[in-house]
Amino acid sequence: xxxxGDRIAPSGLSGRWxxxxxxxxxxLAFSDRFLITLVAQPLKIDLALxxxxxxxxxxxxxxxxxAAAMPWAGRIADAGHRRVVLIGSVLVWSAATLTCxxxxxxxxxxxxxxxxxxxxxxxxxxxxxLMAHRLPRNRLGRAVALLTAxxxxxxxxxxxxxxxxxxxxxxxxxxxxxxxxxxxxxQALFLLACxxxxxxxxxxxxxxxxxxxxxxxxxxxxxxxxxxxxxxxxHFGAAAAAVLIGQTLTAWAPTFYVxxxxxxxxEAGLRLGLLxxxxxxxxxxxxxxxxxxxxxxxxxxxxxxxxxxxxxxxPACTAAMVLAADRAISLAAFAGxxxxxxxxxxPALAGLQLLTPRAFRGRVSAAFVAGVTLVAFGVGPxxxxxxxxxxxxxxxVGRAMLAVFAAAALIxxxxxxxxxxxxxxxxxxxxxx
Numbered sequence: 001x002x003x004x005g006d007r008i009a010p011s012g013l014s015g016r017w018x019x020x021x022x023x024x025x026x027x028l029a030f031s032d033r034f035l036i037t038l039v040a041q042p043l044k045i046d047l048a049l050x051x052x053x054x055x056x057x058x059x060x061x062x063x064x065x066x067a068a069a070m071p072w073a074g075r076i077a078d079a080g081h082r083r084v085v086l087i088g089s090v091l092v093w094s095a096a097t098l099t100c101x102x103x104x105x106x107x108x109x110x111x112x113x114x115x116x117x118x119x120x121x122x123x124x125x126x127x128x129x130l131m132a133h134r135l136p137r138n139r140l141g142r143a144v145a146l147l148t149a150x151x152x153x154x155x156x157x158x159x160x161x162x163x164x165x166x167x168x169x170x171x172x173x174x175x176x177x178x179x180x181x182x183x184x185x186x187q188a189l190f191l192l193a194c195x196x197x198x199x200x201x202x203x204x205x206x207x208x209x210x211x212x213x214x215x216x217x218x219x220x221x222x223x224x225x226x227x228x229x230x231x232x233x234x235h236f237g238a239a240a241a242a243v244l245i246g247q248t249l250t251a252w253a254p255t256f257y258v259x260x261x262x263x264x265x266x267e268a269g270l271r272l273g274l275l276x277x278x279x280x281x282x283x284x285x286x287x288x289x290x291x292x293x294x295x296x297x298x299x300x301x302x303x304x305x306x307x308x309x310x311x312x313x314x315p316a317c318t319a320a321m322v323l324a325a326d327r328a329i330s331l332a333a334f335a336g337x338x339x340x341x342x343x344x345x346x347p348a349l350a351g352l353q354l355l356t357p358r359a360f361r362g363r364v365s366a367a368f369v370a371g372v373t374l375v376a377f378g379v380g381p382x383x384x385x386x387x388x389x390x391x392x393x394x395x396x397v398g399r400a401m402l403a404v405f406a407a408a409a410l411i412x413x414x415x416x417x418x419x420x421x422x423x424x425x426x427x428x429x430x431x432x433x
Contacts, residue, residue: 019143021203022127023150025086028200029120030154031162032097032193033062036113037251038162038269039186041258046184051394053106055385058251061110063378066117067370073122074366077129083207085122090204092119094197101183101190125366128353130207144353145288148345152280152338155250156273163269165189170266221360225367231355234419236368238307239348240375241412245314245405246341248380253334256397261327271331279335283310283342291346301419303351308416310344315406322398348372380404 036043040054049057076085096116103109131143169175169185176182183191225232254268263271287306294302317340320333349365356364387400 018130018207019146021207022130023146025090025123025200025204026127026147026150027154027157028196029089029093029123030151031157032093032154032197033116033120034155034158034250035097035162035190035193036100037254038159038166038265039189040251040255041265042184042186046186047104047106047109049106051385051388051397052382053385054255055251055382057106057109057113059247059381060378061113062117063374064117065114066121067374067378069118069121070125070366070370070373071363072366074125074129074363077122077126077363077366081209082126082130083204083209086126086204086207087201089119089122089126090197090201094194095119097190098194101187101193103187121366121370124369125363128349128365131353143288144350145284145291145346148287148342148349149281149284151345152276152284152342156276156280158273159254159269160273160277162189162193163266163273165192166269167266221363221367224357224360225364228355230420232368234415235304235307235348235351235355236371238304238311238412238416238419239344239352239368240372241408241415242307242311242314242341242344242348243372244376244380244408245311245318246345247377248384248401248404249334249337249341251381252384252397252401256322256401257327257330259395260322260398261330272334275331275335276338279338280342283339284345286339287343288346288350290343291350303347303354304416304419306347306351307344308413310340310347311409311412311416313340314409315402318402318405322402380408 036058040058043049044051044054073085073089076082093116096112096119099112099115100109103112127147128144131147166185166189169188172185175185175188177188177191253272254265257263257268257272258265287310291302291306294305314337317333317337321330321337324330324333349369352365352368383404384397384400387403388394388397392399
């Protein structure tokens with residue numbers, strides 16, 4: 001009987017069903033990652049945490065090990081072991097989510113969040129590498145859009161389904177777990193979140209592993225990126241700016257609506273989750289479709305222009321969200337911000353695939369996503385928490401978000417427009433795709 005690391009028959013999942021499965025993997029990964037944003041306020045009260053500690057748990061604690069492990073995961077993906085690293089990833093992050101639910105201190109939560117980041121490090125590089133091998137280039141933008149839409153829908157699932165379950169658990173009050181005693185509703189929510197991952201493991205077993213990319217002599221991944229740093233560097237910075245805004249929005253938006261607009265954590269989760277469920281796929285699919293079409297008239301700059309367009313709209317949406325006294329107007333602006341940030345995701349990730357030869361897309365994607373995660377996820381939520389504690393005060397969390405988002409958007413726009421396309425070969429031959 002073959003082990004989980006053995007190749008399976010070509011009859012396994014590929015094409016459209018492979019993209020759907022990878023999007024579902026991304027969905028559940030992001031759902032488990034962002035559950036903590038829904039329960040931030042009760043967790044803060046139960047464990048007597050500061051906003052700075054909340055920011056660390058939501059961002060830096062996850063990002064450090066995630067970023068450190070991602071290049072290693074990318075090398076394994078390029079070696080032809082994408083399926084096994086995805087299965088291992090689900091097992092590790094599920095154990096970390098379970099530990100979050102059993103935590104009773106900041107220290108244990110910190111370790112659990114770090115292990116969650118470690119477990120989810122393989123998802124993006126393995127998924128992008130599988131897509132790059134299995135799909136034609138003219139469908140890559142839409143496929144990556146579905147993957148990034150899965151990430152946004154995961155955030156929506158954490159808020160929407162998580163909010164509904166949290167309301168039910170709150171009505172039942174504390175639950176008893178044999179061997180651990182009574183659990184708070186937020187703890188029980190983490191435990192229940194592990195159940196869908198069991199079905200995901202069954203689906204991942206059916207992935208048809210493409211052959212490992214051939215090694216390329218004289219052109220390793222690092223040398224390629226350094227040679228084309230005028231394209232990769234600004235693209236990385238612009239993508240990091242967009243992701244910073246998106247991750248920080250997800251981390252602090254529920255708390256903003258609890259503190260400023262008087263919603264309960266469950267109500268905030270349900271309302272924001274529903275808006276993300278509608279707005280995020282619209283933004284992601286629009287971004288993927290725009291990218292595929294824009295490459296017909298701006299082939300080498302389409303990804304950069306897409307990033308700049310989305311970032312340009314972000315500050316206005318943020319200002320309307322945090323400054324509006326009317327809750328309905330604020331929520332509408334939140335939905336608009338989610339959509340424009342979703343628009344930037346396909347240009348960021350598909351644009352990277354278009355820059356990179358097939359032989360080391362896994363490694364380059366891993367390093368790219370790791371760096372973006374470290375900058376955006378590690379800095380953004382913690383920075384807002386620090387500004388809350390030291391400058392504006394917890395009641396004015398919206399002002400801290402606006403300051404951070406406006407600065408990030410401006411930097412990202414400048415970098416996106418500064419991105420240089422790759423030089424074409426003089427003989428007209430295309431690069432290895």
